[in-house]
Amino acid sequence: MADKLTITRGINKKPVSTDVLEQSLEALQNLEGEAFTGYPLIATPDGKYSIDATLVSPSKGIVLFDLIEGPEVGEYTERQDDLANKIEARLKLHRELVKGRHLRVPLWVISFAPGIDNIESVAVPDYPLVNEHGLANVLNTLDWPESSEDLYRLTLSAIESLSSIRKSRSKREVHRADSRGAKLKQLEDSIATLDHRQNKAVIETVDGVQRIRGLAGSGKTIVLALKAAYLHTQYPDWRIAVTFHTRSLKGQFRRLINNFCIEQSGEEPDWTKIRIVNAWGAPGGDARDGIYYEYCRATGTEFLDFRSASNRFGGNERAFDGACQAALQNASDEAYLYDAFLVDEAQDFAPSFLKLCYSMLKPPKRLVYAYDELQNLSGISLPPPEIIFGDNERGQPLVTFGDDRRRDVILQKCYRNSRPVLVSAHGLGFGIYRNAPQDTETGLVQMFDYPALWEEIGYKVKDGQLAKGQHVVLERTTETSPRFLEEQFDIDDLVQFIKFEDESAQNAWLAQQIQHNLNEDELRHDDIIVIHPDPRTARGRTGPIRKQLFESGVQTHLAGVDTDADVFFRTDTPSVTFTGIYRAKGNEGGMVYVINAQDCNGSGPGLANLRNRLFTAITRSKAWVRVIGFGPKMQGLIDEFEALKQNDFVLDFTYPDDNLLGKLRIVHRDLSPQERERLEHRKNQLADLLGDLESGELHPEDLDEATREKLRKLLGGGE
Template identity: 30%
Template sequence: MWVSTQVRFFWAIAWIFPEMRGTLKLETHNVYLARGTKMDDRAMKFVITETQELDGGQQQVWEAVKTSFSDRDCIVYWRYPLFSKVGEQRKEPDIVIVDREWGIVAIEICAAAIAQITQINEAGDWEFSADFPFSGQPYPLAEHHLRAIIGLCDRDPSLWRKVTGRALIVLPSIPEAQWQERGFHQHPHSPPILFQDRFDTLPDLIKHLDPLVPGEGLNDEQWTKLLIAVSGTSILKKSSQPRIASSNKNRAAVVELLREHLYELDLKQEHIGKEIAPGVQRIRGIAGSGKTVLLCQKAAHMHLKHPDWDIALVFFTRSLYDQIISLIDRWVRRFSNGELSYDPQTNPKLRVLHAWGASNRPGLYSTLCKTLNVRRKTVNDTTHKQPTRSLAEFCKWLLEEREIEPVFDAILIDEGQDLVTNNDLKYLDKQAIYWLAYQALRPVDREHPEQRRLVWAYDEAQSLDSLQIPTAKELFGEEFGDLLSKGNYPGGIKKSEVMRRCYRTPGTILMAAHAIGMGLLRPQGMLAGITQKDGWEKLGYEVTGSFQKVGQKIVISRPQENSPNCIEELWEEPVFEFTAYDSRSQELEALAQKISSNIGDDGLKPSREILVVVLGASEEAVELETKVAQFLIDRGLKVYVPTALELDRINPKHPDNDPDRFWMEGGVTVSRISRAKGNEADLVYVVGCDRVARTESDLALRNQLFVALTRSRGWVNLSGVGNYPLYEEINQVLAMGSTITFTYQRPLQRDLDRD
C-alpha cells in the first residue's frame, strides 16, 4: 500500500504554505492504492511468524482463516508478536485479523477434546483434565490480547476509540454436537465459539458478533494508520524538531513533511521482520530498504518468543552500535507493550556484537575466542592490515586449529557483504567468517543438524573490499550450497527474501548511484551489472529491452511504489547536483558556503541532517578528511570527525577517542566512507569525486561512490576537481532523469546476477 504522488504533493503544499490548507480538499477515497487486490498480495497478507508450532488442528484453523479472508481487505497474523504476561510466562495471541470492515479480531485456539473439558463452573471458567496442558482461560485470554492491541492503536489520536474489536475461541477438536451434548451451550457465560465442523461459517460468525470494543467506520486515512499501528512501523517515526529558518518554503519544511508521511505498511517487511525461520535465511536488499531495522525487529521478536535462546546480532560498522541497540530496545518495548526494555549490559541472552569485538566491547570473534580459551587477536597481529581480510584469516585459523563449540541458537548478520573475502582466505571452499558463525550455532533439531538459524542481510553493491557475492554456495561451499534450495520452509516462510523497495533514498538518486556504481554508461563497457531482466526487477526496477544479445538497448526506471520517498515532487530544484571545480580550494569554499546556507537559511540541523563524505583509498581519504574538516572549521563551522570526543577535534586517536561514535550534537560530521556506511542524513555532500575518476575502472572505488550517494534521505551534492571521463558519464546519467538507457554488454568485472 502506498500513497499517491499527487496526494503527497498536496500534503506538502498544505504543510509548507499553511494559508492554503483550507483550499485543498482531498478526495481520500482515491488516495490509497494496492489494497490487497493483486494476486501476490493475497498470499502476502497472511503472516505466519513461526511454522514449527502449527499442529494438525491449528493448521486447519489457519487454512480456514486464509480461505475466509483471501478476498477481504485485511492483514492476518499467526501468533502476532505482542507478548502479554500470562502467569509466569509471556504469550502472544494465536491469530489476529485486522480487517477494513470488521476492525480487529483476536482468536484463541483451544485444542482440547470434549473429554478434556471436565466442566464449566458458575463463573464461566473452563476446567481441564490433567492431560491437557492449557494455561489460563481461553476467552479472557483472547479478550486480554484484543484490548492490548486496541490500546496500541489508541495511541494514535486519529484512531482513539475508532477501532472495533471482537474476540472468539476456536475448538478444532470439538464438533458443535458434542458441545451441545454436554450442555455447555446453555451456560449463561458461554463465549463465541467456532467449532470443528463450522469453519466455513467464520465470516458470518464475526460479522454478527457483538463487539467487545465498540468503534466506528474507518476512512481511508484511518485504515492506513491502523495498518501502520499494527505493523509497529510507527515506532520508527522521528520526532519533529524545532526550527529557525528565514522562509516557509525550505529544506527543513520538506524534511518535516517526509518524517510525517514516509511510514506505511509494507507486506514484504511484515513477513521478514516478524517471521522466525527454522533454519538459514538470506535477505538481499537494496540500500535504504530497511535491512538493519528488520534484523533488529527479528532479533527482538526471537528474544521475547524464546527467552531461553542465545541470540547474536552481528554487524561490521562500529558506528552502528547505538543505532542497533536503540532499534532493538524500541522493538522489545513494542512487542512487550511497554513492559520490557533492552539493555545490552544486563541482557546476556540477546547480544549486539561487532564482527571483531574490542577490549571493552565483545564481538562475535572475541566471544568465540573466549569460549575456546584462545587469545583474541587484532588487525595489528596480521600482515593484511585490512579489517575484513584480517578477521577472515583469524576465523580460518580457529576453524583449522579448534573444534568450534555451538554456543548460539540464532545469529543474525547485518552488512553481510562486508564479511566476505576473496578465495585465498577461504576455509576449504567456505567463507571463513560465515562458516565460523554457522559452526557456533546449535542445530534447530536433531533430525536436520544442517539447519541452523543463521540469517544474513546484504547488498552486494555496498561491498567496499571484495567482489564476492554472499550466495549460499559462496558462503558454505558445494556440500552445503543447497541450504537455500526448494524456496520455502514447511508452512511458507521463505528461505531467501528480496527487498526491492527503497524508503531512504529518492528514486532519481538511487538510479544514478546504481548507474554510476556499475558503470552502465561507461564507453569501454560496464564494470559490474545485472544481466537478466529478473535481476533488475529484484532491485525494484521496471525494464524494457532484451538481454539476449550484446549491444541491445536497455531502459530501466523505478516505479513509485518501489521508491516512495516523494521529495522530488516537493522540491522545485534537482535533488542530485554534480559540480567539477578547477581546484580543491574552490571545491571546499563552495562546500563551506553551501553548508552555512543550509544551516542559516534552510533551517537544517548540523548533526544528523547534514553529512559530508570524502572519497578515496585509505591513506588519501584520511588526508582529504583532515583537509575538509580543517577548512570548514576555518570558515567558522562546527565540525565533528567520527570517534572524536569533542567538536572540531581532527585526527582523533586512541585512547582519546570513542570508536563507536559517528555524530555529535551541533557539528557537521565529516567522514570517510568506511565509517559512514549504515548511517544517513537528509543532505549529503560527497567530496573528492576525482579520487574515483582517476582510476575509474576500480570497482571498489565506484562502490564507495555508490555507498556515499545512498546515504541521502533527500539531497546529494557531488563534487570533484579537474576534468575526467567519469565526469561526462555522471552528467549523462543525471541528464537522463527518471529513466536510464544503456547498451547491454557483459560486465567486465562482476556479474551481479550470480545466485
C-alpha cells in the first residue's frame, strides 16, 4: 500500500486555498495515499468539469475537495452533491470498482474554506465544511473497512483515468489463447494505465523550463502528449506548440492529444490553439509550417532551406544548427508567439533550436523538453540547461534546475522493453561484452561520462563499485523493468541474434517469418516493423524482401518514402512497415526485425553512432526482437549477445577512467562525410608511401630528416 502521502500539483483557479490545503495535508501524521490538485478533469454533458483537489487513500477511500477562495461559501451543498454524483457516475464505468449497484470504495466530499474563521455559523449538517484547523478531525472520521491493496490500486488507476491512452490503434482479434497476438493483447491491457511518476509528470506544470528524461519505452512521448492536452484543456486560450525530430511522430501526437482531450473535456482540441508542428518547416501553408520558419517569419530574419543551410554550414545536423544560430543572431524583433512549448526527442536537436523555442515563449517561458541520452544518433549528449539557455545581463543562468524534481523529471521505469530486450540493447550499444581489439585497452565502444547516470536510468549495483576505473556489475531492478513483461514470454524467444550465409538467405528467411507472423501467430500488419539501420541504403536493401512479400500477397511500405513523410504505420490498408533507423524512432511494434545488423559492427571512427543505431532499433520492440545479418561482423555481434545471455542479462565491466573515456570519444567518434573522405584519402596516401618504401621505389633516405624522425616516433620506433 501507499506508505506516505504524495501530492501531485496540477492546475486550478484557486491558488490560495490550494496552497493551504497542501500544507495542511502535509502536516498530518500517518496519512497515506496520493493527493492531486486540479485533477482529475472529467467530461460531462455540460462540458468539462475540473475537480479542485482529490485524495485517494488506502484507509479513507476517495475524498473530493471543494475549495473555497475568500469568505463566501455560496451554494456549497449543491456543489458537493454535484461533485459526488459526477465522480460516482464516472467511477461506475470501471466494473472492477462496482459490486451490485454500489461502489466498492467510499466517496466523501469536503468543502475547504481557509478564508472563513467562524465555520460553524455557515456549515450545514452532513455537508462537511472546514478550514485548516478542522481538517484533521473530519479526515479522522472517514474510514474504508473493505480496503485492500488491489482495490486501492484499481481505485487510483480509475481516478488517474488515463486507461484508454495505451490501447492499441484498433481492436485486436485473437482466436488462440497461446498465439503471439493473444500475448500482445495481454501485454497491452496490463500497461494501459500510466504509473505515478508518469502521471505526476503530466499534471505537474512549472512556470519556466521543465526537463523530462527517460529511457526508450519509458513513456516520454505519451507524457508529453498528455501534458499538452492537459494544459490545453485547462487553458483553452493558450497557444501551445508541440514539436519533435521524427516526422512520423506527428500522427501519434495528434491521436494521443485528440483522445485525451475528448476523454477529459468531452470536446476535440482546438487545433488552432494547440499546434503539432515540424521543427524546420518551409513556406506553403499550415501543413508545411515549422517552428524555425515561423520564427524567421515573425522576426523578419532570413529563412534558409535545407540546401542553403547545408551549403553555408555543412550537412545534416550542422545545417539546422547553423540556421537556428544565424536566426537567433540576426532577429531584430522579440517573438512572443506561444504560451507553452513541448519538445520531444530533444537529444536530436542542437541546443540552438531549444534556445530558439525558448525565445518564442511569452514569460514565464513554459518550455518542456524530453529526451533520452542514449538515443542520440549523432553521438553528442545535450549540455545542461545553464549552457543551453545562457546567462542574463547580470551573468546569472537564465535556467537552472537545482534539486527541484518537478523541473527535472526522470522516468526510470521502462514499459516498452522487457529486461532481456533493454539490457541487450544497452549491452550491445555500449559494447560491454565486445572483445578488445588488438593493442587496445577495452572493448567498450562508449560510456557515460557520469557513472551515476546508470542508476538514474534504473540500474542498480549488484557487485563492485559504480565509479570511474572500478569493476562493476549492474542489473535492472523489478521496479524499473516490470517482471510481467518477461513472465509472459520465453526469454529465448524474446531476443534472438541470427546469422545467415549471405543477404539473400537472410531476406528469404525474413519473408517466410513475416508470412508466418501474419498467418499463424495472429499478429497484425502494424505489429511488425522491419528496420534497416543505414538510412542511406534502406530503399535499395529492403527492395528484394518487399518484392518477395508482394509476390506472396503481403502488402508493405517504406515509411516516409511510399507514404507521406508524417506517416509511419499505414491506416488505410493492412501493410507491414519497413523503415530506416531515423523514421523508426519514437515508434514501437510487437515484433521487430533488425536486418543487415552486421552494418552496426566494425571498428574505428563512427562505431559509437552505429551502435546507437542498433540500440535504437532493438528498443523499438515491446515484445520480440530478431537481430539478423551475415558475415564475420554479424558473428561478432552474436558473440557479444551470447556473453550477455551467459551472464543472465547483467552488465559486468570495468568503468573507464577519464583518460580512457577521452580515448573512446576520439577512437569511435562520428565523422562527417567530408572528414571521412579526407581520412580515407590520407590513409590511401600513407598506404602508397609505405608501399613505395617496401618496394624500394622510395628509400627512407629520400625523405628529409625531420619527416623520418616524425615517422619513427609516431610508429613507435623509440625516441
